[in-house]
Amino acid sequence: MRKAVIDLGTNTFHLLISEQEGEQISEVSKIQIAVKLGEGGIEFGRIAPPAFERGQKALEEFRKVLNQFPCEEVHIIATSAIRSAENGKDFIREAEERSGFKITCISGMEEAEWIAKGVFHSLPTMSHPYIIMDIGGGSVEFILCEGKNIIHKQSLDIGAARLLARFKPSDPILASELGLLKSYLEENLSGLMHQAQDAGVTTLVGSAGSFESILELVSDLPGYESKSIGPACFIIPMDAFDQVYKQLLASTKAEREQMKGLADYRVEMMVVSAVLVDTVIKMARIDKVYCSLYSLKEGVLFG
Known part of the structure; x- marks a missing residue:
């Protein structure tokens, strides 16, 4: 099964497309775009206009990649910068309109849970x-x-x-x-x-x-x-x-x-x-x- 995950981080947006067979994953495509979503606004609890637009354009680029590599599942996860910004919901709304993505904004505790699940698979x-x-x-x-x-x-x-x-x-x-x-x-x-x-x-x-x-x-x-x-x-x-x-x-x-x-x-x-x-x-x-x-x-x- 081919799956994609997009991690909307504060500094970098990550796209990972993988083929998964049981507990094995093989990378199909991996892209990072430095959006610096927190630049100029994180200390004020907002996503500043230039960062807002950088984030939107990054998601449009990811949409193009996903059109080249169709996936059975696509998960888009928004984290700290978006969940804590007063215009975070506006960012998600515009991203869904421009890129056609369904974005899930998770709490810090949910983020910790997903991180642990990932790390567990790397450890003895x-x-x-x-x-x-x-x-x-x-x-x-x-x-x-x-x-x-x-x-x-x-x-x-x-x-x-x-x-x-x-x-x-x-x-x-x-x-x-x-x-x-x-x-x-x-x-x-x-x-x-x-x-x-x-x-x-x-x-x-x-x-x-x-x-x-x-x-x-x-x-x-x-x-x-x-x-x-x-x-x-x-x-x-x-x-x-x-x-x-x-x-x-x-x-x-x-x-x-x-x-x-x-x-x-x-x-x-x-x-x-x-x-x-x-x-x-x-x-x-x-x-x-x-x-x-x-x-x-x-x-x-x-x-």
């Missing part, structure tokens, strides 16, 4: 508690798990686009700005991280996105090779993450644009995303980090 059986983390532009989802069971899930509006809009860091980020950012994150994450510690969590599983970029940057370090632990899950060594983290903190936007493996649409937000990861590692006393290549899209595909 885990014998100890762990936490899944998905960094979006608008929100960050956390799912505490035992095996393939969810203990607790939470969605926080501390996504990378919101952090950039709130703190407007220099290029490169200054030590004083880093301190303010980390203090803000520690305040917002305190309760959840204590809960993770109480559950005995020492493993972090990052869901695609920024974690894929970190994995690519780690793989480019001398002496490091990607090692998998599951069908679509790879180890990010702690010492290698530390190297990449320091490299990102010291980098300018122009330097990040030249980094091998760092996608153009992640260049701007990669520093705050790395700070998010480092903060979680330190607060939860994480000693193992994995990167799952699966996320919400695969969760929807597997149902």
